[in-house]
Amino acid sequence: MKSYVIGVDLGGTKIATAVMDREGKIKGKNIELTQILGGPEVVIGQMIRMTRLTLSKAKVGLSQIKGIGIGAAGPLNIMTGIIIAPPNLPGWHNVQLIRPFQKEFKTPVFLDNDANAAALGEWKFGAGRGCKNMVYLTISTGIGGGIIIGGKLYRGTNYNAGEIGHMTIDPEGPLCGCGNRGCLEAHSSGTAIARWAREALSKDRRRRTGIVNSQQSIVNSPQRTKKTMDYGLWTKKKRQKIKGSGSLILELAKGDLKKVSAELVFQAAKKGDRKALEVVRKSAEFLGIGVANVINVFNPQRVVLGGGVTKAGSLLFKPVREVAYKRAMPALAKVVEIVPAKLGDDVGIIGAATLVLTEDRR
Ligand SMILES: [Zn+2]
Known part of the structure; x- marks a missing residue:
């Protein structure tokens, strides 16, 4: 047999x-x-x-x-x-x-x-066992998807259905690999998470450099008065404080912005790093919007999320569920579960x- x-x-x-x-x-x-x-x-x-x-x-x-x-x-x-x-x-x-x-x-x-x-x-x-209607999303370097309707894979007119990663989330959002702007993939994929983190870190770096420069110009100014000296001290303390608040992401990437990856962002977030948590929250909320759209269109019993990024666990799933359940139509939200994939690698x-x-x- x-x-x-x-x-x-x-x-x-x-x-x-x-x-x-x-x-x-x-x-x-x-x-x-x-x-x-x-x-x-x-x-x-x-x-x-x-x-x-x-x-x-x-x-x-x-x-x-x-x-x-x-x-x-x-x-x-x-x-x-x-x-x-x-x-x-x-x-x-x-x-x-x-x-x-x-x-x-x-x-x-x-x-x-x-x-x-x-x-x-x-x-x-x-994770979709026993479901009649299920939508699967894989979130790794990109975002892919597959749709099961009535116990069958829905393939579409020329077999290309399920490009969930390329649904528009924000028409003015970041550029996507497909050439469009603001796709889900450009907001919530591993690549996008690393990009959000790099952007936040370099903005932070610019801000910090700005303060250091202004302090130097005051300290080195020939018209130093008691007042400006105090101000100089204040900025020194402030500078130390800001330096101390430099993100763990950058530390894990050994100070190299190019080495920042989604994995490092999640590592830092798990240790409570504020910047990393902000980035994860932001990308997860966009993913939640995408999942809500999927729920509204397909009325599935289960939405299964897999791929490398979902290894982050509740850090990702909590905000995704929060946003998706809030945004999906109540009648549809009531019957759907948002669950992690089970088959792993x-x-x-x-x-x-x-x-x-x-x-x-x-
Ligand atoms: Zn796209």
Whole structure:
């Protein structure tokens, strides 16, 4: 009996392959760095080699395999199996991905957007289990999404539905990677959190430098009077106080603004750093607005939030829930849960493998 499925998760940094049973249990997996410099041919060869390796690791024969699911960054065409031009795979233009796998393994192969695959995985085996209507958001360097309606992945007219990260939150907001202004991704992704923090820190730095300069000019001024000397002392104390209030984020980044990342911001926030807490709160509130919009449009039973940024836990979830429940229409807010994803780092491979189990794209 064909009791197993294969999941292949193609990322710009890593490739992961897994053999999974029909209950979502992983029997064997491999992770390697993507040989990105080799171009499509080398990377596809690597994916195939890893798949074979994982099969032998799991002690599963090809005859027991129902099919192979591949998750990759969009845009892509799930019907033709072509990857169009993903931003994380430079140099990939209209690459045929499923045919080499079909040829090698002689089994059905399915390709889908990695966020859609992850949504399916969470719905079938993770935090969305038992839901009829669910929306999944993955918040990491960018923000992706997948929509389950009536127990099926909603793919849209040309299979591109679920770009929740590119809904406009503020038309005059920051520029987004997609070219628009004010997308959710530009407000609440890991990249955005790091950017908010850098902006706040450099503003702070400018302000502090300004005070130090004015003090120097007073102290060094030839017309020093008692009054200005007192003022000089006051500013010295004040300067020390301000210096002491320099953010822990900058300390963790070893004083280098370029090294500020979302991870460091969360680390600092967990230790109570005021600036970090402000940044987290701000980006979480925007995410809450996005989630409220999603709730108002889809009336889901559950909104599942996954991706690296959600590892921040309640620091993120508390303000997101607060804002989302306040802004969503009461009748819809009443029935929805906003929950963390459950599959963790395996969501990519489990999601890809789930594509085979939920094949419904005719
Ligand atoms: Zn955008």
